[in-house]
Amino acid sequence: MEAMVTSLLLIVLLANLAFGPKPAAARGGDRSLLTSTLSGSNLKRVWHTKASVGQSLFGNVTSNRKKDLELGYHYMSNSELERAMKKFGSKCGKISKLYSIGKSVRGIPLWVLEISDKPGQEEPEPAFKATLIVENVHLHLLPSMNPDGYALSQRGNANKIDLNRDFPDQFFSQNNDENLRQPETKAIMNWTKDKRFTASASLHGGALVANYPWDGTSDGREKYSKCPDDETFRYMAAIYSHHHYNMSKSNEFSGGITNGAQWYPLYGGMQDWNYIHGGCFDLTLEISDTKWPPAKEIPLLWEHNRMSMLQLVASLVKSGLHGKVISSYLGQPLPATIQIGGINHTVKAGHLFGDFHRMLSPGRNYEVTASLSGYSSRSTHILLQNEKASYVDFILDPADQKVISKSGWGIFFQRKYLRSSVDGEILFHPSELTILLFLIIVVSVFLYVILRWRVRSKIPRQRQRW
CATH class of the missing domain: 3.40.630.10 (Zn peptidases)
Structure with missing residues (x-):
């Protein structure tokens, strides 16, 4: 090769x-x-x-x-x-x-x-x-x-x-x-x-x-x-x-x-x-x-x-800084702007994958911010070492607290939650787990009611004699 x-x-x-x-x-x-x-x-x-x-x-x-x-x-x-x-x-x-x-x-x-x-x-x-x-x-x-x-x-x-x-x-x-x-x-x-x-x-x-x-x-x-x-x-x-x-x-x-x-x-x-x-x-x-x-x-x-x-x-x-930017809603890639604190020059993440690649000199700390109109910005700090690239993924939330999604099952509301991934570590907002547990309980109750109704409908009724 x-x-x-x-x-x-x-x-x-x-x-x-x-x-x-x-x-x-x-x-x-x-x-x-x-x-x-x-x-x-x-x-x-x-x-x-x-x-x-x-x-x-x-x-x-x-x-x-x-x-x-x-x-x-x-x-x-x-x-x-x-x-x-x-x-x-x-x-x-x-x-x-x-x-x-x-x-x-x-x-x-x-x-x-x-x-x-x-x-x-x-x-x-x-x-x-x-x-x-x-x-x-x-x-x-x-x-x-x-x-x-x-x-x-x-x-x-x-x-x-x-x-x-x-x-x-x-x-x-x-x-x-x-x-x-x-x-x-x-x-x-x-x-x-x-x-x-x-x-x-x-x-x-x-x-x-x-x-x-x-x-x-x-x-x-x-x-x-x-x-x-x-x-x-x-x-x-x-x-x-x-x-x-x-x-x-x-x-x-x-x-x-x-x-x-x-x-x-x-x-x-x-x-x-x-x-x-x-x-x-x-x-x-x-x-x-x-x-x-x-x-x-x-x-x-x-x-x-x-x-x-x-x-x-x-x-x-x-070397340099690499990563992706995606939306917390449905996980779609975002063409966000990547800004380095103290440097008046930005790079753009790609539309197809949301990927970005930013050249930086090693041996110092940097503040990195991902931003996009309609989404809440996210920032983190990295230490860029010699002969070692750094990887930072951002998950941005829509600026609105509620996102309406129309699907075949009706209209659902998704509460805002924050996630960020820095060098592979993912941090979850507590409200995300709360929402997930609530949805599991609601779906379980619904399925239980449906199952009970179907079982009862199959039991033959006894004739009454006069």
Whole structure:
């Protein structure tokens, strides 16, 4: 199983290096590409010599390709990648499913390969991305967000738009015009909202560092821009960096991680949008100092990043907060909001199972609250330990004291009662037992009366003689 997962991730690594921009496509080439200035309350982006920068960015592509071909190495083309993914799906159909989330400007499918013990089925498991991974997560692999740009040897898509500047941005309102959104960006946004990813990561070249939100600042300046889950993002970035061959030994980035805006601010990126609108903890992983490394170096890059990838994915199962939210009335799943005390960011439980998966940094106590309109909120405290996930189930009661249920047996009234489950321990409200005993007594008396009536009706009456 380990060899199978390894070969899959190798294909993805090959594809990512070859295709340039992918789910959170590279942060953005040269820093000189973008200058942020303030004009009133709005940020303005000034692009400098876009054509010349594009030429310098990909200027060595042709020479590198010629050298690689002479040595027998080459990057996959779009068609080769598609065939490789279909071949994998055919050989490993029991744990994989190939599907497309849309098409590029030139009509190339945006292929995704899902890895799970039940591919294509929704389960109460975290979606991210070894048997631990296959059996406990739904791993979705998107090799390229920009197949057109790769085919044309340019950073932008076929419309020459940088897709990692095309997402809506909290600091840059000019990016919020839906009519200007590129088809690849729309496909990613719809896909993210549909799948409810717990976490995501994108790979690209140009540096050696794990980058986390925020990518931008309110004033356009280069400075640390802390998001509500800054501590958790630092924890996740450190997992990748410390399991990498040499990322954590960086002289430029302390510990091999960086806040995006402190490195250099950008606007319209996928990383911040994923966190704000998708509830998805997204990292941007720069895995090579060379923007377009020679193909012969890919096996070495894979070895340097393999353990980091596996550990990052496994952290979704081995850490964080997981659980379900259901109603005390009939036990139906509830799409409740999960709020962590002191952190101004929430995640949603799923509609189908009521499951939630919340990344948190370990080693501290958290107050967790589940809430939903029309229901009474419930809160509890947990201690999240290192290398150990915590599980909390909530059972919420309707805000009304009485719930009317129409059934074939008439109309019944159910008194309000409270239940909560923390790490498998279920606590019952005393009134629940009282109601249960009362119902048993009522039903028993009713059955006794019916039985007596039937017995008496079968006894023949004695005739009277006159």
